[in-house]
Amino acid sequence: MRFRGKLLAVFALTVFVSVAAVAWIISSLARRSFEKINAERTAALVAQFRRDFARQGEEIERRVDAISSGDTALRMGLTLSHGAPDYGTYLNEAKTLADNQQLDFLEFVDSQGTIISSAQWPAKFGYKDASFPGESAPKKAFLKREELPDGAALGVFATGEVRLGDKPLFVIGGRRLDKNFLASLELPAGMRAMFYQNLEGGFSPRLLIDSSGRTQAADPITPLIEEIRRQPRETTRLVHWSSNAADDETIDGIPLTGLDQQLLGILLVADSRQPYVELRQHIRSAALLSGSAGVLLAILLSGWAASRVTRPVEQLAQAARQVAAGDWSAQVAVTSSDELGELAESFNRMTRELIEQRERLVQAERVAAWRELARRLAHELKNPLFPLQLTVENLLRARQQSPEQFEEIFQESSATLLAEIANLKTIISRFSEFSRMPQPHFQPVQVNELVQNVARLFQAQLHAGDRARIECKLELAEAMEPVAADTELLHRALSNLVLNAMDAMPQGGVLSLRTRQEEGRACIEVSDTGVGLTPEECERVFTPYYTSKTHGTGLGLAIVQSVISDHGGRISVRSEAGRGTTFMVELPCNADKLPAAGEGGSSSGSTT
Amino acid sequence: MKRTGFPLLVASSLLLATLASSATRPHYGGTLHAAVQAAPSSLDPNQPDHFGSRNIFGLIFDTLVVLDDQGRPEPALAASWQAEPGDQRWQFSLRHGVSFQDGTPLTADSVATSLRAVNPSWKVLAAGDTVVIERDAPAPDLPAELALPRNGIVKRESGKTAGTGPFVMSQWEPAKRLTLVARDDYWGGRPFLGSIDIVMGQSLRDQMIAFDLGRAQLIEVAPEQARRAATEGRRIEGSAPAELIALVFARPPQSAEEAKLREALSLSIDRGLLNTVVLQNGGEPAGGLLPNWMTGYGFLFPVEVNMTRAQQERAEVPKAVLWGLDYDRNDALERVLAERIMLSARDAGLRVQLASGASADAKLVRVPLAASDAHIALGEIAKSLGLPQPVFHSSAVDDLYVAESTLLHSQRVIPLLHLRTAWAVSNTVKNWSEGHDGSWRLVNTWLTTERP
Missing domain, CATH: 1.10.287 (Helix Hairpins)
Known part of the structure; x- marks a missing residue:
């Protein structure tokens, strides 16, 4: 990746990370703030519920007191003090009084708990009220389970007493704790209240109601209710009603107990998380918008920075490439x-x-x-x-x-x-x-053919009887592309390398000539199995007039290097003491140096 | 002083005597204002809900025969009748001089037409001044059957009806209000009342308010409210028990164990307590379907609660089924009775819960007695309760007892109470009388001018 690209990536990443970090921090702060507000709202609602509960209780106490001090209770008390009452006389009294006092429950019972008249179950005259608290009934309102013909219900009750003799008459009145009670709670926007009536041994969805009646989907809330039923204490849970996070609610469950501390109901205060989700979505949208703008700004900034920062660097890089290419005058x-x-x-x-x-x-x-x-x-x-x-x-x-x-x-x-x-x-x-030394006259040259000609030229000398026998091995690549070169000069250079190799093997040996194609270049190797060269000799072997031999002018390899260099190639030497020396020639294809069609007619047949 | 004192004494005596006699002597004219719950949408006695409207129809339409308080047939439009041997063919001789309210005379043809419309299976023939009725089977109780309100003689023309009764329709707002005017040419003599204004579809509470405000002189009172209404100073007139409250199972017992459980349920119900407390003695505990006054053997069916035996019966069954008990949600009396039955059943170890509709196994029902004739009444009760029709081989009481016992032994029905029909009648209404079945008899009733 270029420096400019890296700079852009760093800028964009920095902006993105910064925006994401800010968005996360704001979102976290919003969530904490929302949860704090939520907790405060829930606490306020719970306090309101307790106040409403207490107010309802006081209202019920007043109404029960009014009934206790009324004529009907007085007559009933008098009758009771004289013996068993005529149930028929009072069959509908409780119902009438309950309607008048807007009570859902009203019963007149004697000291034994025997029902004299009942509003909620008129037919229950003569039966004993199993939940009658008796003389120990509290003066304040309390929560009680009430059996009804069609099931059971919860209510807020208060008791009154009429004592005209040694047989007191008790008045037990109350109001049902149902959807109407929930509807009477003044809830802030986004909050709602539900009530679970713990009237059965196990959890039953039909006992969960809200202010509009039955709550349809109780599954998500079931674990919270079950937990409070197992351990009656205030518990808060985040409830997911659907896959849409805006439907989530934080629900606070408050256990409600009766006189015997038995769990009778659970008030569930639900606070919608929709405002928080919307706020979070707004933060995300803003972050996305600012992030996009930031990335765009990063592109612009990186462009500007490139013009200010990377251009000198690029100029330096270009100059460095010129120096590497040999143009040391680059500035x-x-x-x-x-x-x-x-x-x-x-x-x-x-x-x-x-x-x-x-x-x-x-x-x-x-x-x-x-x-x-x-x-x-x-x-x-x-x-x-x-x-x-x-x-x-x-x-x-x-x-x-x-x-x-x-x-x-x-x-x-x-x-x-x-x-x-x-x-x-x-x-x-x-x-x-x-x-x-003449300038090369470029022509298409088949390298393998050239190498074979050189080897053929020296074949007689290699096997001359006045010297030790030298074996010539040709290892030629099959697919060698032609190169543009001067056949004569290249032949002369290779001949010099072969002569050099023969001089290096006075005791005989193996002369190897190899060719291979390598990334658009033709490579020729000339190896001997002589005594080899020292590293110092390797460094100076191409220096003109340098020779390690007792005869010669020291111009042979210098001429070879000059020829190869004039062809745009390069020559190197690799030697190992006692094992021989290898000269490696790399020739570019030099296609651009071939004369155009019609220009090189005189070069035909010059590959010999 | 002596000369002037005597005439004053005589005049005073005459005035007092006049005033006294005006209160007891029949007085023509005046409008009787009545209110009822029934709200018939037409003035045709041949309609399903004729029980609640029968008092209204009885003012407009006559039957060939009427029943006295003992259920014996007496002549009405038919002056006499006789049955041929086998009681399948009856011949009724019509009373002379009877005319419909539109002035047309009553003929055998009009009687035959009216009866055929209500009883398509009957073969009714007009022969001169007589009407011959042929039945497929022996019908010893045909005169009593002809006394049913639905067999009132009606002349139906162009969607309108006319009868031969003592009153003629003057103003009619279907299901709301009916004003009747006394007929001068009524064959039984002109009624004392000049007219009757009946407001229909009124709840018992609204009727009581209208009565207390003086807007109505004759209203219905729930039997369980009759005692209180009387205690509060109202004039309450009641009939003999004329309505049955019973617990009817939707199907026969499916096993001996279920039959035993039904027996236990019947034993657990304290009918006496229901009558004294819930009904405020507005009825009688019922062990049978027909009231004792109608049959004379009603006391043979036990009504006493026997919780011990009920619990024993229950204990003999390994597991009690859960019964759903339905009742009319608009009937406060039925609600209390149903809830009490549930408590009693619980005491006996039975399982009963309140239910409604198709989920109910049993239902509390109220069946007015259709007639003073026991055979007719039992047949109508069986029909109303969905029980098999009783089979009578004769009109003897023994036969009636067997038929009723058969119905009870089917254990489809548990009789609970027989209710009286109660009316609050203004003190301005004189010579009030009603039949044992609670039917009005207003022909000889008159109004005084005193304020209620």
């Missing part, structure tokens, strides 16, 4: 005084120093080359000059000899002089040839 513009500016300045200084060092090195190498040339010339010329000197000195001494002897010596000396002069000419022509 970058210094546009700022920050670290990038310092880096550009340093780069420019580095290239300048590189050029200076190269020039110094070239100069040094040039001096060294001249010295080496002088040394080699001196050495080469010294060898013929010494015989010339001796021959001339011999001629001078021969003048004192007889003419016949002088003639004989003169003839011999003249031949020697001519031979040595010829030798001097040869030496001079070689140096002249190196200095006049």
Whole structure:
């Protein structure tokens, strides 16, 4: 990934993470705040329920007191004090009084709990009220389970007493704790109250009601009710009514107990989480919007930053590539005084120093080359000059000899002089040839064919009887693409490598010639199994006039390197002491250097 | 002083005598205001819900025969009748000088047409001044059957009805109000009342309010409220027990064990307590379907509670089935009775719960006695309760007893109470009388001018 892409990714990621973090923090704070408000609202509702419960209880107490002090209760009390009452007389009294006082439950019972008149179950006259608390009935309102013909119900009850003799008459009145009671609770928006009447041994959904009547779906709330039924204490649960989170409710269950502390009902205060879900959705939407805007802004910022930051870096990278390609004159513009500016300045200084060092090195190498040339010339010329000197000195001494002897010596000396002069000419022509290395004339060349020609050329020498036998092995790749090269120069270079290899194996050995295709390049390897080269020799082996041999001018491998270099290729050497040396030549295909059609007509048949 | 004192004394005596005699002597004219719960939508006695409307129809329509308080047939539109041997063919001689309210004379043809419309299975023939009725089977109780309100003689023309009764319709708002005017040409003599204004579809509570406000002089009173109404100073007139309250099972017992459980349920119910407390003595405990006054043998059917035996019967059955008990939710009396039955059953170890509709195994029902004739009444009760029709081989009481016992032994029905029909009657209404079955007899009733 490019630096600009990385910069964009970092910017976008930073913005995204920041927005997400802010959204999460806000959402968490909102949730905590909502839960706190929810808890406060629930507490307020519970307190309201208790106040309403107490108020209802006080209202019921007042109404029961009114009935207890009324004429009917008085007559009933008088009748009771005189003996068993006539149930028929009072059969409908309780019902009438209950209707008048707007009570759901009203019973007149004697001290034994025998029902004299009942509003909720008129036919129960003469029966005993099993839940009658008797003389110990509390003065305040209390919660009680009441048996009815069609089942049981819960109610808030209060008791009154009429005592006209030794047989007191008790008045037990109450109101049903049902949907009407729930409807009377003033609930804030988003809250609702439900009531579970714990009238049966197990959980029954039909006993769960809300202010509108029966609650249809009780399954999600069942675990909460079951938990409170097992352990009657206030419990709060988050209830999921559907897959939609907006339907979730936080439900607080409050156990309601009767006189004997038995669990009679559970008040369930539900607070809708819809406002919180909506708030959370708003936060998410805002975060998504700001995140998108942030990412867009990050793109713009990264573009701007690229123009300010990455462009100098890219210029540096481009300049570095130029240096790597050999153009040491590459320079970058210094546009700022920050670290990038310092880096550009340093780069420019580095290239300048590189050029200076190269020039110094070239100069040094040039001096060294001249010295080496002088040394080699001196050495080469010294060898013929010494015989010339001796021959001339011999001629001078021969003048004192007889003419016949002088003639004989003169003839011999003249031949020697001519031979040595010829030798001097040869030496001079070689140096002249190196200095006049021609530019390659590119043509399509089949590498395998070229290698085979070279091997064929040296076949006789390899098997010559005056030297140890050298075996030639050809390992040629099957599919070699033609390369653009100068056949003659390349043939000469390969011949030099083969000659070099033969010189390296005076005791005989194996000469290997290999070819292979490698990523659009043709590779040629020439290996011998000689004694090998030292690492120092490997480094200097291509230096002109350097030779590790006792004969030769030291120009062979320099000529090879020059030829390969003129073809855009490169040559390297790999050697291992005692195992031999391998020269590796890499040639580009150089398709662009081939003459256009019609231009190279004269090159046909030049692959020999 | 002596000369003037005597005439004053005589005049005063005459005035007092006049005032006294005006209260006891029949007085023509005046409008009797009545209120009833029944709300007939037409003035045709041949309609299913004729029990509640029979007093209204009795004012407009006559029958060939009427029954006295002992259930014996007496002449009405038929002056005499005789049955041929076998009691399948009866011949009724019509009274002369009877006319419908539209002025047309009563003929044998009109009588035959009216009876055929109500009794399609009968073969009714008109022959001169006589009407011949032929039945498929012996019908010894045919005169009593002809006394049923539905067999009132009706002249039906163009959707309108006319009868031969003492009153003629003057104003009619179906199911709401009916005003009747006395007929001067009534064959039994002109009624004393000038007219009767009947407000229909009134609840008992509204009737009582209208009565107490003086807007009604004759209203219905629930039997369980009669005692209180009387205690509060109202004039309450009651009939003999004329309505049956019974517990009817939807199906016969499916096993001997279920029959035993039904027996236990019957034994657990304290009918006496129901009568004294719930009904306020507005009826009688019922062991049989027909009241004792009608049959004379009603006391033979036990009515006493026997909880011990009920528990024993229950204990003999391994498991008690759960019975659903239905009742009329608009009837406060039935509600109390049903709830008490549930308590009694619980005491006996039985399982009864209140239910409604098809889920109920048994139902509390109220059946007014259709006639003073026991045979007719028992047949109508069986019909109303969905029981098999009783078979009578004769009109003897023994035969009636066997038929009723057969119905009871089927254990489809548990009789509970016989209710009286009660009326609150204003003190301005004089010479009030009613039949044993609670039917009005207003022909000889008159109104005084005193304020109620």
